[in-house]
Amino acid sequence: MFSDYSMSELGAIFAMQGFAGLILFSVFVLMALGLAIIFGQMGVINMAHGEFMILGAYVTYITSNVFSDYLPALFSIYFFVAMVLAFIASGLLGMAVEWAMIRHLYKRPLDTLLATWGLSLILQQVYRSVFGAREVGVTIPDWIMGSLPVTDMIEVPINGIFVMVLAVGISAAIYILMYRSSWGKQVRAINQNRVMAGAVGINTEWTDRLTFGIGCGVAGVAGSAFTMIGSTGPTAGQLYIVDTFLVVVFGGAGSLLGTIASAFSISQAQSIMEFFLSGSMAKVLTLLTVVGILMLRPQGLFALKLRK
Amino acid sequence: MLNVQELRAAYGESEVLHGLDFTVAPGEIVAIMGRNGMGKTTLMKTLMGIVPARSGVVSVDGTEITGLKSHQRVASGVAYVPQGRMIFSAMTVQENVETGLTVTGKKKVPENIYELFPVLLEMKGRRGGNLSGGQQQQLAIARALASDPKILLLDEPTEGIQPSIIRDMARTLRRIRDERGLSIVVSEQVLSFALDVADRVMVIENGNFVHDSPRAGIDEARVSKFLSV
Secondary structure (H helix, E strand, C coil), X not given: CCCCCCHHHHHHHHHHHHHHHHHHHHHHHHHHHHHHHHHHHCCCCCCCHHHHHHHHHHHHHHHHHHHHHXXXXXXXXXXXXXXXXXXXXXXXXXXXXXXXXXXXXXXXXXXXXXXXXXXXXXHHHHHHHHHCCCCECCCCCHHHCCEEECCCCCEEEHHHHHHHHHHHHHHHHHHHHHHHCHHHHHHHHHHHCHHHHHHCCCCHHHHHHHHHHHHHXXXXXXXXXHCCCCCECCCCHHHHHHHHHHHXXXXXXXXXXXXXXXXXXXXXXXXXXXXXXXHHHHHHHHHHHHHHHHHHCCCCCCCCCCCC | CEEEEEEEEEECCEEEEEEEEEEECXXXXXXXXXXXXXXXXXXXXXXXXXXXXXXXXXXXXXXXXXXXCHHHHHHCCEEEECCCCCCCCCCEHHHHHHHCCHHHCCCCCCHXXXXXCHHHHHCCCCEHHHCCXXXXXXXXXHHHXXXXXXXXXXXXXCCXXXXXXXXXXXXHHHHHHHXXXXXXXXXXXXXXXXXXXXXXXEEEECCEEEEEEECCCCCHHHHHHHHCC
């Protein structure tokens, strides 16, 4: 199958395919980081994670319209404002949901699954009622569009680079929060022993609310970034949720590094195989491999070794 | 320092503590002795707000803490070393101690905690779960002391610890009391340890105190009779 191409063409194809894989990797990382906090650290199965992302996307859509109507001079930088607003909107909704629903269900993880699934249906209908059933596209500032020519044959899309930079930045920020801040310490203490965390003086209720809010806020930022790649519809969140859980579970719940490693291996496997096979075949093979590995290693790729 | 009146606690319908009354003076070490299932751990958990009190009043230094959440009790000056130690095993030794700093607002572990337990300073980068039982016990005490308590509750600290370390622990607890002037309540089944550490020994049986005597002039035979099965 390679005989039709010259060596330099092949090289270009591999380079661009590899880069496409890196973009997919960044998308996975962005999707999974919020869930790595909520599911990995808090143990909450949040089926509405995709809808929190879509909220971020709709916030971006609104922001872009507001900027193009009222502040056209600043349109080129609206995206940064939109991401901050997306974080705040999704984070606040997350904290409200935690207060109203999740906090009553910490001892009943399976009920959380049902409750958050119900929440995802409610949110989808809300989006449909407010924004309409049709998908909306966001006008992207010109500087993000187009691509950067590296050589004559290799071009890399600028929005891809933007997503990659964002993924790296947010991963670093979450790592620092999780392992260097006192909030991170409290979250990890609660994750290991909720009762004892309270008995050493940690306000578990407030920390839980904040943590859930931060996880949802990160999902909102991811949703905001995805408006550059695809269009936004009321049910678009459903497309992401399976991959997101796959990445977090495969990486080993509770390990940030595991989440990143798993996002990398799944995305690279998928994008390389997609070039040789059909898209659905690539997906099937990736899923089968992940299922196989999880059967041998149910705790995921990265799990702590400790004396029990 | 600690004042408990008519404290009742229950799991569902079955009442475990039937109206306990006791006070602990500032700087006093009280050992609460009793066989398994007599209510020692329940008493500790009720004082800590982990098991809700059905009725009664608990106050620390004149401030009532009945009905407060665990973390609010820590902020009012109660610290807790639970049975089985319950350290955060996936976190490093230093991080474990730092969790205790939450209510004080400090960022750095005070030096005097590591002076009490030099082994923790040596191992501060290790994960708590990889320490030995005795080291974990020291870590749990250090974590409790980090919140700068007025009263320290220890639930069966000698459980699963080798005898030589038990002697050290009694000495360390007295030293903590002398240096910090706090009060200590320790629940215990091992009489020799209780006699080493305590100023006063109380015996709990079926959720009631049946014996209360100062360390000096204690009738050892009588107390050990309560403890024999």
